[in-house]
Amino acid sequence: MLEKIQTPMIIVNFKTYLEATGRKAVELAKKAEKVSNETKVFIGVAPQFADIASIAKATKIPVFAQHVDPVKPGSYTGHVLAESVKEAGAVGTLINHSERQLKLSDIDEVVKITREKGLISVVCANNPNISAAVAALNPDVIAIEPPELIGTGIPVSKAKPEVVTDTISLVRKINSKVVILCGAGITNGEDVAAALKLGTQGILVASGVVKAKDPYMVLREFAESTKL
Numbered sequence: 001m002l003e004k005i006q007t008p009m010i011i012v013n014f015k016t017y018l019e020a021t022g023r024k025a026v027e028l029a030k031k032a033e034k035v036s037n038e039t040k041v042f043i044g045v046a047p048q049f050a051d052i053a054s055i056a057k058a059t060k061i062p063v064f065a066q067h068v069d070p071v072k073p074g075s076y077t078g079h080v081l082a083e084s085v086k087e088a089g090a091v092g093t094l095i096n097h098s099e100r101q102l103k104l105s106d107i108d109e110v111v112k113i114t115r116e117k118g119l120i121s122v123v124c125a126n127n128p129n130i131s132a133a134v135a136a137l138n139p140d141v142i143a144i145e146p147p148e149l150i151g152t153g154i155p156v157s158k159a160k161p162e163v164v165t166d167t168i169s170l171v172r173k174i175n176s177k178v179v180i181l182c183g184a185g186i187t188n189g190e191d192v193a194a195a196l197k198l199g200t201q202g203i204l205v206a207s208g209v210v211k212a213k214d215p216y217m218v219l220r221e222f223a224e225s226t227k228l
Helices: 023-039 049-058 082-088 104-117 128-135 161-174 189-197 215-225
Strands: 009-013 042-046 092-095 120-125 141-144 179-183 202-205
Touching: 009 179, 009 215, 023 042, 023 049, 023 215, 042 092, 049 082, 082 104, 092 104, 104 120, 104 128, 120 128, 128 141, 128 161, 141 161, 161 179, 189 202, 189 215
Parallel strands: 009 042, 009 202, 092 120, 120 141, 141 179, 179 202
Antiparallel strands: none
């Protein structure tokens, strides 16, 4: 799957914010696509399930699902099938976000399913030990996000740099190929540059972009900061 993604990378999680729902989700994705085209930086978006298809049709930006369940096609009412998000136009999915956590055995199953279906797996982890356990499952991407910093505006790269450096050290002992992203509290270009200086290969961001007064300008600053 890694031939489909480049680093440094920025993934914007739309969560369930009204600013990134329905038509507004498409508008935000178009702004992300504009920044990506202008800066040549890989920028992906993770909208709500109902918005995947409309964004995939309206843009050429990589679209990620926010979650996939560890199930195969069949009698699973209310679950999210990997095949369905791929059919809708997603190229990958977030897995185990702190707001949608899974057991390690289920993470393993979802990573296997995404690999079978040719989807990029972006597994979120909240500390170095979990990240190391996840690295052994051989996902495409690991995003380190201490949950207590999510949405606070306090970047993990500054508040807890040791979480990032310890994670990188542990993960690389187990998996030399996985892409490592940094998330939680990233709000400006300085935070992005700091995350990359610690050794990560990009960021996972949500409210810092979605809730911004000018998401285009924020994303542009983030993208430019990956080149410092």
